[in-house]
Amino acid sequence: MTGRCAKSLAEGGHAWDKLKEECGVFGIYGAGLDVARLTYYGLYALQHRGQESAGIAVADGRRIQLQKGMGLASEAIDLEGLSSLQGHIAIGHVRYSTTGSSHLVNAQPLVFRCSRGMIGLAHNGNLTNVNTLRSQLFSNGSVFQSSTDSEVIVNLIARYSQGSLIDSIMKTMIDIKGAYSLVIITEKSLIGVRDPHGFRPLCLGRRGDAYVLASESCALDTVGAELVRDVEPGEIIIIDENGLTSRKAFQSGNRAHCIFEYVYIARPDSRIDGFNVNKVRREMGRQLAREYRVDADIVIPVPDSGKTAAWGFALESGIPYEEGLMKNRYIGRTFIQPSQNNRDLGVKLKLNPVRDVLAGKRVVVVDDSIVRGTTSGKIVKLIRDSGAKEVHFLLSSPPIKKSCFYGIDTSNEEELIAAKKNVEEIRQYIGADGLHYLSLEGLLGVFGENQAVFCTACFNGDYPVDISDTNGSGKYVLE
Amino acid sequence: MTGRCAKSLAEGGHAWDKLKEECGVFGIYGAGLDVARLTYYGLYALQHRGQESAGIAVADGRRIQLQKGMGLASEAIDLEGLSSLQGHIAIGHVRYSTTGSSHLVNAQPLVFRCSRGMIGLAHNGNLTNVNTLRSQLFSNGSVFQSSTDSEVIVNLIARYSQGSLIDSIMKTMIDIKGAYSLVIITEKSLIGVRDPHGFRPLCLGRRGDAYVLASESCALDTVGAELVRDVEPGEIIIIDENGLTSRKAFQSGNRAHCIFEYVYIARPDSRIDGFNVNKVRREMGRQLAREYRVDADIVIPVPDSGKTAAWGFALESGIPYEEGLMKNRYIGRTFIQPSQNNRDLGVKLKLNPVRDVLAGKRVVVVDDSIVRGTTSGKIVKLIRDSGAKEVHFLLSSPPIKKSCFYGIDTSNEEELIAAKKNVEEIRQYIGADGLHYLSLEGLLGVFGENQAVFCTACFNGDYPVDISDTNGSGKYVLE
Amino acid sequence: MTGRCAKSLAEGGHAWDKLKEECGVFGIYGAGLDVARLTYYGLYALQHRGQESAGIAVADGRRIQLQKGMGLASEAIDLEGLSSLQGHIAIGHVRYSTTGSSHLVNAQPLVFRCSRGMIGLAHNGNLTNVNTLRSQLFSNGSVFQSSTDSEVIVNLIARYSQGSLIDSIMKTMIDIKGAYSLVIITEKSLIGVRDPHGFRPLCLGRRGDAYVLASESCALDTVGAELVRDVEPGEIIIIDENGLTSRKAFQSGNRAHCIFEYVYIARPDSRIDGFNVNKVRREMGRQLAREYRVDADIVIPVPDSGKTAAWGFALESGIPYEEGLMKNRYIGRTFIQPSQNNRDLGVKLKLNPVRDVLAGKRVVVVDDSIVRGTTSGKIVKLIRDSGAKEVHFLLSSPPIKKSCFYGIDTSNEEELIAAKKNVEEIRQYIGADGLHYLSLEGLLGVFGENQAVFCTACFNGDYPVDISDTNGSGKYVLE
């Protein structure tokens, strides 16, 4: 289960040509439980969603205490010090920054005092109208100390100081546009919020009398909770001494779940919005085999992201599955440097071709996607240098042509290879004998009849939420 | 010049029965100067005003950078790292907390972003209506991250987001009650503000084209600037590329300068609101001699705070001045622990009686004041144990009977010995043969005809600013 | 069609023991139409819902013009001056005050300028938390010129000055509790809003390309529009140059339509929330006949409110229907004075018994309800004095025991006869031989299976929206 985490850690740096994971959130309300430690384990299970900083806030009915730091959860949080965070409610956050730079002041949860007492907040996603909101808050006298869009949410909630906290959250949801899955802690309650499109996942679990909220169901498993259901788009879940209640800030409809969670981001053992990630990924591989018929000797994955799809391809095509690239699991995050030189080195250090498997073979390689294209070319060369006769490069998703503004760092559009080159040009660029991207129809077909519920903006530019207030990049620069 | 600073450091802990110094502020605007380093030196000269934390903020016309930490300026600020703080404007702060606990989040300067860009603020003094203001700000949606009254000022300035910054400061001055000497830094200007009563000192200096603001003129000397004048009560001084301008938020009148600055707080080499501290203190000693005529062999000070007054006493009375108590200058702050056991030990470790001077003598001891009375008794006993025949304890100020709410930590009223005992009872308590406090008339007489301009609330309870919004203690507990 | 209006006019004064009608709203968006005049006709059709004041606001895309005055629409509005109100959008209002006294300043529509330009608003209903909201607005600096709860709505909408107008309305809907059907006019659009419980009616009609909003469908008929549908509880309808769009501020559920609209308030030719008022009323009469079996010679209505139910009673029971009380249609509003003396006189002047019909008969009299009981006793006496042998008094609704806080003036609870007396006591009080109120089950049964969608608070005290913020009366006194 933690294998995938290890993979993500190794791939977390800019050196590796992958979409960046975003953030993971976790929350628990459970009298009599060591909620701080359970949250720590929850973050560990969500570590693949962010490795820049981590934090835990714990409430005991009267106040909120906080621990946060830079790095992995295990680096950021002092497990021994955690035992001093007594209480029955906790939230946690792992962060890869999409907004705000990598400083401790930007680490989450954010904890603050307002007219309602202390409140803490952890956020996964990205607001698209943060510039407008921030300048409105400025002109009304707000003061900011960080550069995150999450501090904007905090200030909006505090601004709506009248009525109930849920009223404030509902009004805030009217203001904020874009992607957000939130867990909020007050002195006495745990609250989960999901944006009306449901861009980012958020699920609800139960362990005995305790309730758990998490970005992915794999974190529920880790703390011994069972998946109850996904939080619905536009829903607010409140858990307090009266149990669980639900409010809908917006009527249902217009779902736009991030399809890339299924392609790459989420852990395969998670179940998101009704779909088992592992099963969905295998179907992508099967569909790839239907779309791209080729005479080949073996099919191999780019580990680890291509594994499940490669297996599906093998099953459907009948071509034998092999593991032709071995991954060095001992490459830590600190080793990988974001300079260009190291990038070249990085691929070789990270992936080792198995010459016995590859030599003389017509090889089908399956990966999930190509971002800038730099790594793919090196992988093709590695395989060819190992004696392969043919190398067919297959992707379990369509070409990424557009930036994401809803919480995934896709780089600027000008860096995306598919924004400038067509498939044939990319094939030549990476030096493969064949190149095929899964068609968008094929990808959507995997989900059966529920095809209208996904955001596919990175493939076709159909942005479900207006992005005109952004500055053209999925990563905001507020500083 | 730094001798006094060393003394203050040694006396800074709670173990020593002294009024607590408060805070010191410094600001400089000077193109071409190493303003960060000059501010560091300025804080060094003001170190006696606060040893809990220190910080420096530097502006270069476009942004503000900050360094701050716990402890003395030399501990809190990395002198090497300081060289990276480039700019032509700087402010600095040394802090002894009167409001808010001793955490880094409460250290100053506070730097924040608001509609006007970045602003930093350093504050000496204490607001008396902070609870009211804070709850008003809360109900209007403000968010707080520290427990200082200074963050209240910051939020008020940001709230008044329309009109000029000076307009905002003027409106804020209408709201805030109590004592405040502020230095404010923006991306392009340095601003000094003094409350309409002028409780705490703030002076203006000049070095060539550069302007300097400081709590005491001794800090001007340190950075090679000359004293121009004191900032007037209710005045706002703005220094920017257009030079210096002045605004009066309130008409003059009702000055209430803290008289205790002259008795104990300020460095003797400072000149405050037109009076030379050293000269004033010597006159207090002379007046003490006029009020308390005694046959004695020698007059000795309690070092260092009683020195100048003892010297004045000797001059006026004709009784020879001796140094009968030697101070161990090597006792650091860290050594002194605030527990009761250590307090007893503390006096002996800190003061060494000179038996040759004291034995067989009728001794007049001069100190500046008595707070709780614990240390004074030990000093009398030390002297008597050294062979003195008589010990007359003289104070260069009247009995402290009331708490200060304007920036000095006098402890709660119930801890003040003079709030509960009369002079004869105190004499018995400390075991002296004679005890005399300088009369309030005598103290005021030292200043000639300008006697109506001082706050003497700690002596007689005449509070110039309403204190009903405080919770009965000069030290606010917002947490 | 105007017969009913005439009736209402005659019964509008306090002298007549009836629940007071509340307000009526109307709106139209139609290029090329004389919208001011059509609104005038619409108000005429809704006149039975309010006779204290009337007003019309017209927008032409650039500004809003207003005419309003005291009295009936025909008195308040200058039909000739109306022709100067050019535009393609209009709203109108007839008012019986539930909040605010009877002054011109309280007449609606309210027209004001805010950051979005000019806006006008007309409101039917009553907010239950207006005191709280008003004091919150006060503390945030709002200024009020009237005493209506509608001005509170106006200020809230203006407060939420950021985002779209619809966003502002949605946030306002989170704040305001209670009953509200609103029509709003901006310089360029017409908006209809109905509270999440749907207390008061509001329907949507169409005439060619023009859209019409009205409290009751009878007003659609008057202006030649067809009923499209009812506005849903929690729905916002926006009509502008782009046509009609709908937003749901709240998810559906928890409907609480005022059942008294069907019993008495609405015009019988209206269709409200799917039910034909005339048909429903006749069924009430039928059900009454099933519940109260009596040997009688004739059944007569109290005109006009009892007519339809009396007819239903006659159909079901087989007892012949007669008109035994004739109404003097020439009694104007101005004639009826609210003093006690005139009340006695009032009944005789207004109702004339037909001796030929009544003499020697066992009479069943059907009315819709009893409020204070003063009039009912006089009617029984009138009939008995005309020679009737028996008088059975039947009501097509259950006893009114509780005040309404959602827009109907039921008087204070202490004035309601059924709050203090049981049915037998009331029978004695009014001097009837028999008295029967329709049972609540019987009333609800008329609506078939949709029995859970009504507010029946005036009968059983089940208030769907918290009334603790009211001051115990359905009529707010803000002055």
Add this chain to the structure above:
Amino acid sequence: MTGRCAKSLAEGGHAWDKLKEECGVFGIYGAGLDVARLTYYGLYALQHRGQESAGIAVADGRRIQLQKGMGLASEAIDLEGLSSLQGHIAIGHVRYSTTGSSHLVNAQPLVFRCSRGMIGLAHNGNLTNVNTLRSQLFSNGSVFQSSTDSEVIVNLIARYSQGSLIDSIMKTMIDIKGAYSLVIITEKSLIGVRDPHGFRPLCLGRRGDAYVLASESCALDTVGAELVRDVEPGEIIIIDENGLTSRKAFQSGNRAHCIFEYVYIARPDSRIDGFNVNKVRREMGRQLAREYRVDADIVIPVPDSGKTAAWGFALESGIPYEEGLMKNRYIGRTFIQPSQNNRDLGVKLKLNPVRDVLAGKRVVVVDDSIVRGTTSGKIVKLIRDSGAKEVHFLLSSPPIKKSCFYGIDTSNEEELIAAKKNVEEIRQYIGADGLHYLSLEGLLGVFGENQAVFCTACFNGDYPVDISDTNGSGKYVLE
């Protein structure tokens, strides 16, 4: 005393080429007095300052009642109804609109409810930054119902809802720029405010225990009060049950009293800012005689505005004073129509030349000023047609070249004849044999050594308060 008032009434219309008077304010605090009636008399004495609308608000310690209407005080206010306005505090206002059009909604006092209870306000002057302030208030959610700058002041005061009312007024004074003399009534107090430049007059009087505030001291005389002093620029006067207190929102300095008050606006029997208007005007005439030496037979005034200066001219020059133009005092306001045709007629109807006085004479005519020049030419022709041999036209003020933005309606600059023509050109235009304007030095010399305290912007364009936020005209168009 009322003669001057009558004159003003007759000249109040647009037909007569005069600067428009602005507004007059009055306030009284006096237990046991009929304050409503005294205010009515006060307005009567100030009628020359505005004839478009009038109003009176009266407070009795618990609430404020209001009467206002269009026209003269005698038309707008029902003297009998006034007796129902019981209380011990009152304010009144006569208005000639400089901002906002002539509708009842714009008449003053404005009375409103805010967090502090009821407040009424009457304003003389003109704000120069009303557009900026209004849009700021809009963006913070304020709602406006009139088009006056006074409603802006009202909303600002209400916005500053925390601290004392005086604090709110002080903050408001930081925001508002331009000219304002205010009288404010609360349920329990009377407040007078004068802008920091003192553009418009405001004086304080006393009658027994009662205090009076008025635009001019002539109104004090009318109600039997004695002039105590002028309200100082930047001063706030508060009168309540504790008597009178004063606050200074701004330090003194930069006075800019409107010099035109002395030239034309004020009544001659008033004493303003230390100068007797009558005496000052006579000195203007004397100075005119020193500057313009001429052989002439008689000196006559243009009645009534030139009378006092003509008399001074006669005294200094030795030329005999005569009344050569008789004024028809029975021309009412309603008779004068603002069309061009009637303007021609207007002069003849209004002024009748006395042929016996004028025939064969060399005539010096003295008036106070020329605005557009239309009337002056007609007067010259009238005199010449009556047989005068020479006509010398003299003005007791310099040429008006610039618009006023501080409360006087000078017309747009393009309408001012002196903005386009030099003196010789104007002489030809009006057909006089000689034309002389009093020099600015000469005018200022009349005031002795206090020459730096006046606003002379209409003569020389030295605007003491920035006018860049205005739209180029002294009369704002907010609608």
